[in-house]
Amino acid sequence: MKQLFFFMLIAGLIWACGETSTEKTNGTENTTAQTEVKEGPDGEKIYKQYCITCHGLYGDMGASGAFNLTTSALSLDERVLVITNGRNVMTPFKDLLSEEKIKAVAEYTLKLKK
Template sequence: MMKKLLFFLGIAGSVWACTTLNAEDSKAEGEQLYRTYCVACHGAKGNMGGSGAFDLTVSPLTLDQRIEVITNGRNAMASFKTMIPPSKIRAVAEYTMQLKPSMK
């Protein structure tokens, strides 16, 4: 009986560890991609405004709208769909959601 319980806790523990790790991975990945592709115009804090780039710290866009802009581009903003796969575009869009003016 005790053995079974421990076994169950073991499984639950590893599932928990995996999901937490994945969330961390995708966050780190988003940041990594941001540094690679976006900093040149948006700056490390999102507010640089190079080449007329919008200030991401005050952007009212939702996650889905950001994914759309990053995927297909808009005016001077390039399309990234040939450079970043969709799941990773989501990760980088999520990263931009947490850029806030307080980080300036």
């Protein structure tokens, strides 16, 4: 009977220690989750979905008079404006894409420049 009591006491102590250490690990897991960086929208993916029909995969296809993006001299802000409001044959994207996505795809078109 005495032995069983001791066993229970030790088991209880081990259980108590185990409990505190799991709490500690949970605490560190939470901090790493909070510092995780959120990624913005993928400009390349958006370009391939909405723009290649006229501009082509490399920006130089020029279907229906689309401007050659590899030679475009427009700044990022000017590109955002053209994509948002459209220009002549090019359709506006303000109803299709969020501001954040338009900026991401505009940034991607800058990379097509040769």
